[in-house]
Amino acid sequence: MSDRIDTLERSLARTRLLSLGSTALCGALLLLGLAGPAARVESRLDVERLRLVDSEGRVRAVLAASDGGAQLVLGDEDGQRIVLCSTDEDLGGWFFDAHGAERVALSANDGDLGLYLQGPDGHDRLSVVASPEDLGLYFRDDRGLYVPRPEDPELLLVTGVK
DSSP, X not given: OHHHHHHHHHHHHHHHHHHHHHHHHHHHHHHHHHHOSOOOOSSOOOOSEEEEEOTTSOEEEEEEEETTEEEEEEEXXXXXXXXXXXXXXXXXXXXXXXXXOEEEEEEEETTEEEEEEEOTTSOEEEEXXXXXXXXXXXXXXXXXXXXXXXXXXXXXXXXXXX
């Protein structure tokens, strides 16, 4: 039991560190994508795709540009995707656990903003949504059901949804 707790604590510490660094990188990437073309730089490297590898030759990061935007993908030592940031039509950032399951999603599309936290089963557990039609904070249990239940009058206070 103690070994499991130690493993979970190390995993949580690694996830927090990756999340903090990734959030900063995603923010910078999003700002660069929204800022438009920069002033002319004399010394530069022009590429459509840049892959960063570790000393073992494993791909750890990919930065790619297309006509629609740019993407940054960060991976762990096993080659598993951990972070994806995008400035194309799917503007946002996604964070994955060591098994490749999406755990956190940030999105900003067509006036809709969202933060979604998912459980290990891939179901949304907490959603924060802001759009022209909706403003809410939503909690769901492990079966995907709202907590408190929709028939509960307190839900109106939490989500603003009738």
